[in-house]
Amino acid sequence: MARQNMFEFYAAVCREHEIQINPYIIQVLKDTTETDRSVTLKLTGNNRLTNVQRLSDDDVRALSECLRNNHSVSAGLDVRYNNITDEGVGHLVGLLQEDGSALRSLDLMFNNIQRDGAEVLAKSLQCNSTLLSLRLSGNKIGNRGAMHLAGVLQVNSTLKELQLADCDLDTQSVIAFAIVLKSNRALVSVDISRPLLFSHQEECAVHFSEMLVVNSSLVELHLGKMGMTNTGMERLTEGLRLNHSLRYLDLRCNRVTRDGVRLLAELLKQNQTLEIVDLSSNRIEDEGAGYLSEAIAWPGCALREWVQHTQTNRIRTTSVLHQAVCQQQQHQVGGSAVSGSGSDSQHYSEPPLHLGEPPGGVCLSGLQRADRQRPPASGADRCQRVRGGRSGVSRGALPQFEEKLLQHKRLRYKHILHLRHVNRPADRLHPAATR
Template sequence: MGQKTSTIQNKVKAIQDNKARVTDVSFDQVDITEKVARKIADGLRENNNVQRLSLKNCNLSTLSVRHLSDALCNIAITSNIQRLDLANNSTIGVEAGKYLANVLLNNKVLEHLILNNCGLEDDGTVSVATSLCKNCTLITLEIGTNGITDLGAKLLGEMLKTNTRLEGLSLWQNELSAEGAQFLAQGLQINKTLLWLGLGSNQIEAQGVWALTESLRSGSPLLWLGLGGNSIGDRGVLHLASLLQEDCSSLQSLGLGGNEIQDEGIKILATSLKTNTRLRSLGLGGNQIADEGGQAIGDMLTANHTLKKLLLSSNLLGDSAVVYISDGLRYNSGLELLLLADNPFGDDGGLSLTQVLCKENVSLKVLDIHGTRMSHHTEQKVVHQLQQLSKLTKLGSAYGAKESSQQRSTSVSHHTESTSLSQRSTSFISQRDEGEARKMAREKQREKFLSQALAQKTSTAQLF
C-alpha cells in the first residue's frame, strides 16, 4: 500500500512540475480519492506538457471528474492533453457527462476521449453528444458499455449531422436496437468525416443493417464497420452483400463475428466479393459456417485479390471446406492473414493447406490453426513443413510457431480470436489430466499470437 501511495505521489509531482516535461501519465488500476483527484487537477492547471492522461479503473467519483474537467477548461495555462482515458470508472455516472461536455465545449486540444463503462447511460450520453455538435477538435470517442439505448443513439445521430471533425465512434456493448441503428444511419447520410464505427454486441439485427447499408450507399466515407454480435443472421448479410456487390461504398473493413450466419448467407456474401475491389478485411469468426460456406469462400478466393484479412475462427469448417479454401488459395495472390482456429477440420484439411502454402501460394503471411481436429502426428508434420517451406511469417499452432527473423522466439505463440472468445479458455488444471493442463497453457499463449498478428484496435467487433 505504501509503495502505491508513493507512486501516486511521484506522478502527481511530475504533473505539478511543469518543467519535467512529462508527456504521458497513467494512474491505471489505482483507487484515486477525491483528494488526490483534486491534486491532479491542480497540477494540470499549471501544466502544458502532459499530452496523454490515463485514469482507467480508478474508482473515480463524479466530483473527481468535475475537478479534472474544470482543470482541462483552465484558460490561464492552456491544457495540452490530447488523449484522456477514463474507461472502467462506472462510478462516475450520469452527472459526469455534463462536466465532460463542458470540456468538449471549451477545450480546443483534446482529440481522443475514452469513456467505456463509465455509467453514462442516455442522459450522460446526450450531454456529450450535444457538446459535440459544436466541438471541432475531438477525433475519436469511445463510449461502449454505458447502457445507451436508442434514445442516446438518436442524439448521437443528430450530432453526426453537424459535427465536422469526429473520425471514430465506438458504441460497443450497449443496448441499441434496429431503431438506434436507423438514427445513426440518418446521421451518416449527412456526415462527411466519420471513418470508423463500432456497434458490436448490440441488437441491431437485420433491419438495422439495412439502414446502415443505405447510408453507405449515400456517400458516407466510412472505412471500418464493426457489427459483431448483433444477431443479424443471413438476412442481414443479404443487405451487406448487395452493397458489396455494387462496389459503391468506401468500406474497407467489415466485422461480422458472432452473428448466427450460416452457409446460405455466406454463399451470397462470397458471390458479392468476387467483384468487390474495396474490402480489405472481413471478420466472420464465431458463426455457423460449414462445408457449403467453405466451398463458397474457396470459390471467392479464386476471383478476389483485394481481400487481405479473413477471420474464420470458431465456425463449423470441416475437411472438405478447408480443401475448398486451400484450392482458392492456390489461385489467390492477395490474402495475407487467415484465421482458422477452433474449426472441426482434421488431417485432410491440414495437409491440403500445407501443400498449397508450401508449393504455390506466396501471399499468405499469417495463419492460425489452433484447436482443430488434426491428429497430433499430422499437426506436428504440418507445422514442421510450414515452418520450413512456406512464406508464412506467423503461424499459430499447438505444436509450434513461426515468426519473422526479427521476432523469432523459442516460446510457442498462441492467441484467441477476441476477448470474448478467450473466455472459452479452461480454468481448471487437474493432476490426473495433463492434457487439459496443456490445453490451458496453449490457450493462454494463443492470446499473444493474435495480439501480434492483428496490430489493430482491440475490440471484439473489429476482430470479428
C-alpha cells in the same frame, strides 16, 4: 484557460455544481497536461492497474464543461466501460455541436446508453464535420436507436469508423445500414456483429451483397454472430466478386460449413483485394480446410491472414495448411515474395498495413487491433500461428521449418495462417441451434 490548470478548472466546476470530485479524473487530467500535443483522454472504467472510480452522468457533466473550454484534447475521448446513461450522452454531445469542435474519436463502448442517447448522438452528427470514429458496441440502443444512426449517415460525410456490435439491432436496422452504405462514401470500417435476427431467410446477407457491388470505400466489415449459413455465404460471395475495396472480412461465430467455404475459396482465387478472413467458430471441417488451403496456394490469391480454429471447425488434419503456406511463399503475393533459386533468392517485403489512420493517431483498422490482440502460439492443440521464414521453405523442409517456428516466436514475415480456439465443436451444440 491554460492547459496546466485544466484539472483545477475541473475541480472548480465540481464545486460550482456541487458534484463530488472524481479522483480518477483528476489524476488523468494531471497526466494529460504534461504533454504539449493533442492527445486522447483515456478514462476507461476497466483499468485494473489503477484504482478506478467509474464515471457517472455528473462526472461527465463536469468533464464536458471542462473540455469545452480547452481544445487540447482533440485526438479523442475514451470513456468505455463506465456508467454513462442517456443523460450523460446529452452532456457529451455539446463537444460535438460547438463551433470549432476538434474531437476526432469518441469511444462509448459498454456503457448504459439506450435509444434516447443514440438519438441525441445522431442529431449531433448532422452538423459535425470533425468526428472520425464512433464506437457504441455493448450499448442496448435497440432497433429505433440504430435507425436514427443509419439515417444520419445519409447526411454525415466525415465519419470513417462505426462500431455497433452487441447493440440489439434487428433485421430492419441491419438492412437500413446496408442500404445507407450504398451511397455513403466516407465509412471505412463497420461492425454490426451479433444483431438479434429471428429470420432464417438470409435477408441481411442479400442486402450486404448488393451493397458490396456498388460500394467502393468500405475496407473493413464485421458480420460475426449473425447466424449466417451456406446460403448467406453464397449471396455474399456474389457481391464480393464485384467488390474491389474490402480487405478485412469478419465472419466468426456463424454456421458456415464446407459447402460455404468452397464458394469462398473459389472467390479468393479471383479476388485481388481481400487479405484477412476470420472464420473462427464455424463448421468447415477437413474438406473446408482443404478448399481454403488450395485457395491460399493459388498464385493469384491475395489472402494474408486466415483466422479459424481446428477444434471448433472440426479440422483433424493441419499438414495441408502448412503446405499451403509454404506454397504461397513461392509466389509473389501480398506483402512478400521470393524470386530466383538457391543462394540467389531475394526477398521483397512491403511496409506494415495501416488502414484508415487519420492524422492525430486515431486507429480505425481491425488489422492492427488483430495483431495486438492475437494470443501467442502454444502447442498443437491450441492456437497455432504459421508464418513464412526469412528464407524459402520447400515441402521437404517442413519439419525443420516447424522446429524453427517454435524457437522464434517473433517473426516479421506477414503471411499468417492463424488458428484460434474460440468455441466448442459443432457436435456438442444443442439440436435447436443446428436447425
